[in-house]
Amino acid sequence: MISTGTARHGRTSGSIAVLGTGSCLPSHVVGNDEVGAAAGVTDEWIRRKTGITARRRAKPDEATSDLAIAAGRAAMEAAGITAADLSLIVVATSTPDQPQPPTASIVADGLGAGHGAAAFDVNAVCSGFVFALNTVQHVLAGSDSPYALVIGADVYSRILDPADRRTAILFGDGAGAVVLGPARPGRGLLASRLAGFGAERDLIEVPAGGSRRPTTPETLAAGLQYFHMNGRGVRDFVTEVVTPAIGAFVDDAGFTPADIDHFVPHQANGRMLDDLSATLGIGAGHTHFTYEDFGNTGSASVPVTLDHAARSGRLADGDLVLLAAFGGGMAMGLSLLRWQHPLPTHTAPTGYTHTTPFC
Structure with a gap:
């Protein structure tokens, strides 16, 4: 049985909206035969257990910040703003470029916003993007600065044990981003809820490499630098905690499931x-x-999937959109918003239709 956690939630005036989305998936495609061979499973087994057929992997010289910069640029182009308009840049990631400085600082500099815009990282593992979105929304609501960039980006291929079939087959690399800014009346973020379940923190972890257990030859030999996950425990967590939450x-926000026009969940596992x-x-x-083609991209999975929906033209003005993410911590983040389109002060850029967002 999964124990309960403490939830933080609230309603908003809807004064902050998503003004543009963007994403970046590396061009290198890794199929099931390749990851399955190392993990000792077949393509058929992976499809049956997860629904995943492929995932993207960063090149050896690509880091989390590279994917985040590309996704951020795409979101700013969609919103019709430049880096000079940004007051805040937040990157949600559990695979930063390096322990210090924040990956967001590297991204800010890469986007040309390295002087003036505040930049910091959020680590709530796969829930990170929704945690960052809800946090930044409240910052902007009380600020005179109108625009912020929120990015979810992860390069999980660097922390996976290729022989671990529980993890190696699931994860891909990617980044997704949104620009937040002023909403029209009746549009924007309507409600949010964040929750933590620290008693279950060992369901998902990278055991070594931090201050409690620094990297040593012994930890490397034991594979403790790799991502570890209790898949059955995570499934129980989703069933017992996330689903009823x-x-x-939705009920507390005054809606029913039938009112939801678009549900964008964390792409953990297709069967789940x-x-x-x-x-x-x-x-x-x-x-x-988007899991079938991209796998689980960690904190990027919700914004990548949202961008995919936006660029396919499926999101109409006034549609009710539910974002739901869950991951290590354990943690859960939920957001409900009225989609705003077209943009309040900018028209969508020419060619704003869905294309596979390789970078």
Whole structure:
């Protein structure tokens, strides 16, 4: 049984909206045969267990910040702003370029916003983007500075044990981003909820490499520098905690599952998401998936999937959009928003249609 945690939630005036989205998926495609060979499983086994057919991997000279910069540029172009307009840049990641400085500082400099815009990282593992989105929304609501860039980016291929079939087959690399700014009346972020479940923190972890257990020859020999996950425990967490919490969140906001036009969940595992949507009563036609082609991209999975939906033209002005993320910590982040389109002061850039966002 999973113990409960403490939730932080609230309603907003809807004064802050998503003005543009962007994403970046590395061009290198890694199929199931390749990852399966190292992990001792087959393509058929991976498809049956996860629904994943491929994932993207960063090149050896590409880091988290490189993907984040590309996604951020795409989001700013969609929003019709430049780096000079940004007052805040937040990167959600659990695979930073290096322990210090924040990856967001590297991204800010790469975007040309290295002087003036505040920049910091958020680490709530796969929930990080929604945690950052909800936090930045409240910062902007009380600020005179109108625009912020929120990015979810991870390069999990650097922390995976290729022989661990529980993790190596699931994860891909990528980045997704949104520009936040002023909303029209009746549009924007309506409600949010963040929750933590620290008693379950060992379900997902990288055991060594920090101040408690620094990297040593012994930890390397034991593989403690790799990402570890208790898959059965995570599934129980989603079933027992996340699913009812999402239902309660929607109800508390004054809606029903039938009101949700678009459900954008964390792309943890295709089979798990099928069960989640069915239990919530949100039809498959309203749930957005990218896991089949991209796998689980960590904190990038929600913004990548949101960008995919936006650029496909499926998000209409006034649509009700539910974002739901969960991951290590354990942690859960939820957001509900009224989609705003077109932009309040800018028109969408020419060619703003869906293309596979390779970078």
